[in-house]
Amino acid sequence: MTPETAAAEVDAAPKPSWARGALHRGLVALPLVAGLATAGWLVVGRDQPATPTVPAQAALTAPAAPTGPSGPSVLQASAPVRAQEPAQGAAGGGGSPLQKWADSLAGPLDIPAPQLVGYANGELTLRKERPGCHLSWVTLAGVGEAGNDHGRRDGTPLGLSTAQFQKYGSDIPGIAKPALTDPSSASVAAGRALCASGVDLTAGNGWWKAVAGYQNGSGMELFRQRVLGYAQLYATISLAPAKSGAPSVRATRFALGQLGLPYVWGGNGPDAGAAGFDCSGLTKASYDSAGVSLPRTADSQFRALPHVPGGQEPQLGDLVFYGSPATRIHHVGLYLGNGLMVNAPTEGQAVQIHTFHTPGDDYAGAGHPAD
Incomplete structure (x- = not known):
């Protein structure tokens, strides 16, 4: 039996x-x-x-x-598979295309709109700084969920350590005073950390290596699996947000x-x-x-x-x-x-x-x- x-x-x-x-x-x-x-x-x-x-x-x-x-x-x-493209435009204030994009997906994804704006700004910034990395906002969103539920647990987006932010969070385009608690600052810093080794995040081995390097320690494998799982889920929902409650x-x-x-x-x-x-x-x-x-x-x-x-x-x-x-x-x-x-x-x-x-x-x- x-x-x-x-x-x-x-x-x-x-x-x-x-x-x-x-x-x-x-x-x-x-x-x-x-x-x-x-x-x-x-x-x-x-x-x-x-x-x-x-x-x-x-x-x-x-x-x-x-x-x-x-x-x-x-x-x-x-x-993760390719997701809905973030809207191009200003950093997300007021009625910008990016803010409207985030507002439309915040509910279906169960991610606060400010965090979504941050994840999108992370992708858009890294497109210019590291175009060969191909960072997607859904990977940042997966990191945000696995790290601390999109800042809901301790207010620090993406679970960045102070040391990580000091290394990667200076000189954020369009932000006069980058801060660890600011979703866009944190997302750009996290993107830089993920792309630092020169990997291509559209390739499975490159993506796996980058996320493994983001968080080391005894909980790394669980963290990496959660990032992968939620990034894949967010990508799927972003392409069909009306089905988010199915x-x-x-x-x-x-x-x-x-x-x-x-x-x-x-x-x-x-x-x-x-x-x-x-x-x-x-x-x-x-x-x-x-x-x-x-x-x-x-x-x-x-x-x-x-x-x-x-x-x-x-x-x-x-x-x-x-x-x-x-x-x-x-x-x-x-x-x-x-x-x-x-x-x-x-x-x-x-x-x-x-x-x-x-x-x-x-x-x-x-x-x-x-x-």
């Missing part, structure tokens, strides 16, 4: 009232953060084969369970909020009394948070949902499945876009972002829970 089969037998927990996400609710993820660099995070280039790792340090946090197939555990280096977007936001929680066999998440999730527990909880009820196991979810036509790329929020359609589906993840998914892979690994389909895996197709 595999973990996913057994999970059907523990589906007795009541449906919780889901909040924004575990990482925003408190300190649930902190016991795992110190071990994430060696606890199942696996990053490879597009042309490099890899196999999943399950070190003993992380395995201590997961319950014993029968062995069985798990989901994909490879994250190929990736950069169940698929709400479910994706929830799933991203669980990054760093442990895989727990049969787990339905902290609101249901578990430290983390198994794969179908995560997808079910994500859609519960959006008001869409799914069956509990990966196999039952696969058979209950309308399928995405073969050869067609899944869309944001679609579920991606692994196993044999004729016999049993053993794993499921939530599609993020750009070839990425959020999933709870297996014992010893945290909820994280992985590449959803690589040669030789047993990808079985995608299902569409809701728009």
